[in-house]
Amino acid sequence: MSTFAYDGAAMVGRQLRRVRNSPGLAVLSQLMPVNMLLFFGYVFGSALAMPGPEYRSFLVPGLLVATAAGGVMTGMFQAAQDTHRGVMDRFRTMPVSRAAVPLGQAVADLAVTAVGTVPLLLVGLAVGWRVEGSAAEALGAVGLLLLFRFACTTVGIFLGLLTRSEEAAGQLGASTFVLPLLSNAYIPTGNLPGWLRALAEWNPISAVTTALRDLFGDAPVPAGAAWPVAHPVAGSLAWSAVLIAVFLPLAVRRYGHR
């Protein structure tokens, strides 16, 4: 266990140093959600039935969760890159704890995400989003968000170890962009046709988004929604737990596979 902790800490350190060495990349990756907030909030939002300020408050939690879901993409790309460039193979030939490499990546990602979300929150506040709930609820929301990010990153790491090619991971990663489109992150699901609504509401992004809206006090839990959305906190915890329980062992196994 101490081997794991030591190696894991070294791996977290490695990932954080990489971010520090390429700060431009980290800044650029934060531009996207901020742009989307402004674009969706003011351009698309003007065509929606919901009034603008209300829609922007509705949108901020959605974008937070959509960005967290981007962990699939970053996790995958980084794991594939490390594999492709031979860094993984060097680790594999070293006496390094098998779990430390994938877990180190996921934990480091969490730290980067926690800091990286601040610009989106600040712009959100500037366009009228507010935390209406209690501090405890707000902290709970942040906790759920980070847990979900961790879960998404483990999914990504597993997929990245599987694809092994940087190009393939890049392509596949870009297509994860559609995942939040099929959820309640950007639009309310109430008006969708029945089957599409069910699909969107069983999307993990919907449960976490609803939980955040509820805990931040931005929007009420919609009536008549599928179970994970109707019980958003439990739904978010369940989704994250399932994803981690399935994909973390798979990622560790895949890393150690020879």
Next chain:
Amino acid sequence: MTTTYAVLSEGLEKRFGEVRALRGLDLAVRQGSVCGLLGPNGAGKTTAVRLLTTLLRPDAGSARIAGHDLVRDAAAVRRSIAVTGQYASVDGDLTGRENLRLFARLHRVRGPNDRAAELLDRFGLTEAADRKAAGYSGGMRRRLDLAASLVRRPEVLFLDEPTTGLDPASRNGIREAVRALATDGTTVLLTTQYLEEADRLADEIVLLDRGRVTRTGSPAELKALIGWYAEAVVADQDALPKAAAVLDRLTGAEPKLDHERLTVGAPTTDPTLTLPRLVRELDAAAVPLLDASLRPPTLDDVFLRFLRLTGSHA
């Protein structure tokens, strides 16, 4: 424990789908020696290294690295080896210094920062130490790779084509480092495309072909198997077949024609084939002879003689 062989493998097999990359690899590398694994592309060199460094699991056979079972005790094997190669690489997003510190930490080296500084100095990377490794030249990158393998001294060092693609100066630098390591008692197993490199570095050469060992021996032993190399330089293209016929008759080996240099050569072990006789026979066959020689074989000759010849190696 006394291990006479740092690498000992028996009947290692590996297949990838239909392709049998290794078909029973037997290796015995003495402790403290440098073993050169030679073979044409596709002979199984890289697969062999990947198996022996725990990156791949053999389908059959067994091996002991530094006394540890490759399959059952992979963790102990990993504690005894280091790998530098085409695939096991450093992290380009980290600086040279950060890479070495990371590997030193993972190896539980005491004073990782000092160790990193020491290695950077030894491999002439101090000036570039705080730049990202992705921006290094090929030679610097390879030196950093090798340094990363030496953060703690490995019992067995695997080098997969350590000098491929490097300029001659960088190549020599790497070779000197390898030689120094072997002198210090580290066992080195290296694959290379450069026969001259194997000749200079290796104590023992293993010729690999189609996933099997075809010959083993010191460079001198392997060359002795061939004897001498008879070569004739002729005046024009038309004379090449004529000269080849003579050499074929004299040596019994299939002569090798070089249309650019206008030479014909063949290995011989016949002690009665002297230089005067070679010249006389060629002259008698009316070959317009410009030069003739009998020289000790190079490893190239050994390579050509014992390995399946594909176009790319002719």
